[in-house]
Amino acid sequence: MRRVLDANDIMAAQNRKLFQEKNVYVLNMMSSPGSGKTTTLEKTLARIMPEVRSAVVVGDICTTNDADRLARSGAPVVQINTDEFGGDCHLSAHVIEKALDGIKLDDIDLLIVENIGNLVCPAEFDIGEDCRVVVLSVTEGEDKPAKYPLMFRECHATLLNKIDLLPYLDYDREDALKTIQLVHPGMPVFEVSAKTEEGFDSWIEWLMHKVKKKLASN
Amino acid sequence: MRRVLDANDIMAAQNRKLFQEKNVYVLNMMSSPGSGKTTTLEKTLARIMPEVRSAVVVGDICTTNDADRLARSGAPVVQINTDEFGGDCHLSAHVIEKALDGIKLDDIDLLIVENIGNLVCPAEFDIGEDCRVVVLSVTEGEDKPAKYPLMFRECHATLLNKIDLLPYLDYDREDALKTIQLVHPGMPVFEVSAKTEEGFDSWIEWLMHKVKKKLASN
Numbered sequence: 126m127r128r129v130l131d132a133n134d135i136m137a138a139q140n141r142k143l144f145q146e147k148n149v150y151v152l153n154m155m156s157s158p159g160s161g162k163t164t165t166l167e168k169t170l171a172r173i174m175p176e177v178r179s180a181v182v183v184g185d186i187c188t189t190n191d192a193d194r195l196a197r198s199g200a201p202v203v204q205i206n207t208d209e210f211g212g213d214c215h216l217s218a219h220v221i222e223k224a225l226d227g228i229k230l231d232d233i234d235l236l237i238v239e240n241i242g243n244l245v246c247p248a249e250f251d252i253g254e255d256c257r258v259v260v261l262s263v264t265e266g267e268d269k270p271a272k273y274p275l276m277f278r279e280c281h282a283t284l285l286n287k288i289d290l291l292p293y294l295d296y297d298r299e300d301a302l303k304t305i306q307l308v309h310p311g312m313p314v315f316e317v318s319a320k321t322e323e324g325f326d327s328w329i330e331w332l333m334h335k336v337k338k339k340l341a342s343n
Numbered sequence: 344m345r346r347v348l349d350a351n352d353i354m355a356a357q358n359r360k361l362f363q364e365k366n367v368y369v370l371n372m373m374s375s376p377g378s379g380k381t382t383t384l385e386k387t388l389a390r391i392m393p394e395v396r397s398a399v400v401v402g403d404i405c406t407t408n409d410a411d412r413l414a415r416s417g418a419p420v421v422q423i424n425t426d427e428f429g430g431d432c433h434l435s436a437h438v439i440e441k442a443l444d445g446i447k448l449d450d451i452d453l454l455i456v457e458n459i460g461n462l463v464c465p466a467e468f469d470i471g472e473d474c475r476v477v478v479l480s481v482t483e484g485e486d487k488p489a490k491y492p493l494m495f496r497e498c499h500a501t502l503l504n505k506i507d508l509l510p511y512l513d514y515d516r517e518d519a520l521k522t523i524q525l526v527h528p529g530m531p532v533f534e535v536s537a538k539t540e541e542g543f544d545s546w547i548e549w550l551m552h553k554v555k556k557k558l559a560s561n
Contacts, residue, residue, distance in 0.1 A: 157375045157376045157377060157460070157462075157483075158375045158462045158483055158487050158490070158491065159375060159480070159482060159483025159484045159487055160483075185490050186463065186490060186491060186492070186493075187489060187490055187491075187492055188486065188489050188490050190486050190489070190490065212463070212493060214432065214461075214463035214464050241463070242375070242462065242487075242490070242491075243432075243461060243462070243463050243464075244375075244376045244460065244461070245404065245430070245432035245459070245461050245464070246432050246461075246463070246464065262377070262482060264377060264480065264482040264505070264508070265375075265376055265377025265378075266377045268406065268408050269376050269377055269460075271405060271406050271408070272376070272403050272404060272405055272406050272408065272460070273376065273404060273405075273460075274404070274405055275404075275430060287482070289511075290482070290508065290511055290512075293507075293508055293511050294508075295538075320513075
């Protein structure tokens with residue numbers, strides 16, 4: 126396992142160098158299955174394109190469902206199916222490097238990677254990204270940051286999604302927010318509904334600030 | 344990876360032999376984070392105990408939240424925290440064998456293993472169980488069986504949970520059921536709400552039939 130992670134880190138550093146040279150900001154989006162990554166990305170792309178020229182790499186073990194949905198945004202989309210790689214439970218830096226064959230980095234400002242739905246393993250693998258965001262659905266309960274601490278420590282922000290369902294859940298919002306801060310003090314949390322786009326203004330503003338800061342510094 | 348799985352299979356066979364000798368039925372319950380495994384088990388234990396003498400092994404990377412909740416049932420509960428084993432994303436046969444130190448197999452009929460919340464990796468690891476059940480929350484969307492096919496092929500039944508939320512979701516129930524049948528033809532699906540216990544009669548009946556069949560055959 127140690128050797129696998131070392132090899133991954135070397136490739137991640139190469140990816141990061143390439144992204145720097147090409148002046149592309151890279152966002153790695155992670156979550157449990159079904160927490161709403163794809164809908165979040167659909168709505169995000171609709172708001173930032175074409176001003177921010179974006180492309181997406183989407184990972185799943187099987188199916189092209191998510192790529193089909195995201196392609197409607199007009200962004201170039203590369204679907205990775207890890208069943209070609211033994212059904213891997215995460216995207217590695219090597220897999221991202223291969224996926225880049227399908228994307229013209231010179232033509233984009235932002236590359237979004239929608240990782241495999243898994244709240245454990247993807248957090249262990251650097252892919253050369255600038256920023257990591259975890260999407261957590263309120264339907265998953267308040268205690269997930271405490272139970273999956275590596276993911277919440279490694280990420281730069283939490284999108285607390287599906288808040289449109291709060292009236293129908295026994296959900297202790299204060300407890301959830303407190304738990305996130307215990308695991309990762311100071312972490313920005315955006316309470317959103319990807320369905321209704323409630324809360325999206327702050328999330329988009331935060332992301333755009335980061336993207337533009339990198340693009341301006343190059 | 345191959346060697347890890349081979350070593351796991353050898354230990355799983357030893358576990359299975361022990362469970363057979365002790366006449367204990369073993370259920371391995373798996374799912375994404377937050378799909379409702381613990382609530383399902385709380386409600387299940389309340390219905391089957393003390394007639395069926397039950398114990399639980401519950402796996403999490405961190406925290407004892409689930410063990411604390413399940414202990415209120417009166418069943419013996421052993422919490423495994425895999426952060427002691429490098430933050431493992433699944434329960435292996437070796438980890439189960441160690442957990443058995445805390446359980447008197449002579450005194451129980453049913454051992455339930457609540458696996459780590461992860462729809463990918465736990466499906467790859469036999470722990471010596473008699474039966475595998477996957478809990479899938481309707482909030483996770485219709486397409487998860489197609490995206491995580493190994494889990495749905497390896498399991499003997501699906502608990503389609505949180506149906507109390509269906510009025511508030513854009514959820515195509517027919518599509519979800521069709522997708523499960525495409526991935527695992529003939530798989531029993533119990534549409535339940537662990538919150539309201541809707542649909543629990545059929546699930547409990549199915550489980551009890553399996554448990555009693557094994558106990559009677561020994």
